[in-house]
Amino acid sequence: MLADTESVKYIVDLEKRRNKDESRTDEGPEFLCKIEIGEGERRREVVNVGGGVGREEIMTKAAEEAVRTLKAPKEEENKTKMGDLVQEDVEMVDV
Secondary structure: OOOOOOOEEEEEEEEOOEOOOOOEOOOOOEEEEEEEEOOHHHOEEEEEEEEEOOHHHHHHHHHHHHHHHHHHHHHHHHHHHHHHHHHHHOOOOOO
16 A cells, blocks of 8 residues: 555645746636645655646546655665566576
């Protein structure tokens, strides 16, 4: 489990779109979503994404990004373990 037993909090906001120079644009507003995991002092922000056109869409986008973010260290650790396993436990032979 990625969040294990910790609480997960989705914080959705609606904001005016901005240009790259931070000036407001005439386009409609965009949805933003931040995901936090944990409680109290252990609470940490996992992702903060924007560019959504709807509430459900931005929550899904944030959840997908959070999964990638939380899986990355575990996948790297598994690759390292598998690399060690292959080097130590596999012998190449000709048949």
